[in-house]
Amino acid sequence: MEIITGKTKLLGVIGDPIEHSLSPVMHNAAIKALGLDYVYVPFAVKSADLGGAIAGLQAINCQGFNVTIPHKQAIIPFLREISPLAQMVGATNTVWREATHWQGTNTDVEGFLAPLREIERPWHEIKPLVLGYGGAARAVVVALKRLGCPEIRVVGRNLQKLADFAANWSEITSYDSSCLPELLPETELLINTTPVGMYPDTDASPIESSLIGLIQPGAIVYDLIYIPNPTKLLLETQKQGVIALDGLEMLVNQGAIALGIWLQRPLPVEIMRQSLKDYLGL
Numbered sequence: 001m002e003i004i005t006g007k008t009k010l011l012g013v014i015g016d017p018i019e020h021s022l023s024p025v026m027h028n029a030a031i032k033a034l035g036l037d038y039v040y041v042p043f044a045v046k047s048a049d050l051g052g053a054i055a056g057l058q059a060i061n062c063q064g065f066n067v068t069i070p071h072k073q074a075i076i077p078f079l080r081e082i083s084p085l086a087q088m089v090g091a092t093n094t095v096w097r098e099a100t101h102w103q104g105t106n107t108d109v110e111g112f113l114a115p116l117r118e119i120e121r122p123w124h125e126i127k128p129l130v131l132g133y134g135g136a137a138r139a140v141v142v143a144l145k146r147l148g149c150p151e152i153r154v155v156g157r158n159l160q161k162l163a164d165f166a167a168n169w170s171e172i173t174s175y176d177s178s179c180l181p182e183l184l185p186e187t188e189l190l191i192n193t194t195p196v197g198m199y200p201d202t203d204a205s206p207i208e209s210s211l212i213g214l215i216q217p218g219a220i221v222y223d224l225i226y227i228p229n230p231t232k233l234l235l236e237t238q239k240q241g242v243i244a245l246d247g248l249e250m251l252v253n254q255g256a257i258a259l260g261i262w263l264q265r266p267l268p269v270e271i272m273r274q275s276l277k278d279y280l281g282l
């Protein structure tokens with residue numbers, strides 16, 4: 001996108017707040033690299049205005065859009081159809097236009113899986129440990145089921161919320177955080193889906209330093225947080241010899257899958273990744 005004209009096609013993201021979204025950075029970098037006449041714009045949409053905003057996007061001929069907090073679940077009744085994957089997660093983050101209506105899917109699942117698919121492991125034997133039971137954890141659990149993990153261990157601080165979350169999937173076994181000393185030594189894949197350690201609380205970690213030594217060398221530690229990069233959790237566990245995966249990979253890959261749905265062509269994923277690294281000063 002060099003110059004916006006009357007022919008320029010519109011893509012975007014809706015959320016509240018939206019100021020800190022990194023999606024415009026990577027999507028516009030990809031659009032520019034592909035030489036396409038599109039522009040990707042962030043839109044601040046309050047929950048009370050969601051229906052009006054979707055009707056408006058339809059009226060102004062928006063081609064497709066991403067959906068972020070707090071609308072990923074609330075958007076579903078406004079869509080004619082959502083993919084089986086989005087149904088499994090119970091959330092939609094990518095919407096595209098059909099002739100007279102919107103359709104949606106969830107690209108967080110495959111975005112999360114992309115870096116794991118690069119690693120050879122006997123996934124059918126691995127029992128991952130997931131910290132947290134919020135929105136991102138829902139996509140993570142569906143992803144781990146897709147990978148073939150037979151049991152998914154979820155640790156959380158509120159036992160009622162944890163039980164409600166676990167009730168959605170038979171593969172989940174739930175534990176409170178006091179069980180970490182027993183769980184960590186046998187954990188081959190640890191995933192942080194909590195915001196603990198996220199900017200500006202960069203000195204925090206979801207695993208206290210005294211327990212880090214229990215994580216085995218060769219384990220995979222995947223932190224969904226992308227600012228800072230790396231997080232304290234990844235810094236400390238890397239010293240243990242783990243394979244560290246950061247949230248930037250999930251962010252880039254879920255974005256690339258979404259853009260692929262809208263543009264129907266191969267995407268410059270490396271350019272998207274580099275645009276984020278440049279923007280974040282990494």
Ligand code: NAP
Nearest residue numbers: 132133134135136137158193194195198224225247250251
């Ligand atoms: P969310 O729905 O608010 O869920 C947050 C979860 O973390 C809840 O289970 C919450 O438990 C728990 N939690 C919060 N503070 C905690 C604390 N101090 N100690 C222990 N548990 C705590 O948020 P989300 O949308 O799932 O996002 C979670 C994180 O994932 C964020 O850092 C977000 O940036 C990241 N994320 C990254 C990507 C990516 O593409 N890389 C995508 C989505 C999300 P309670 O309910 O008990 O508070």
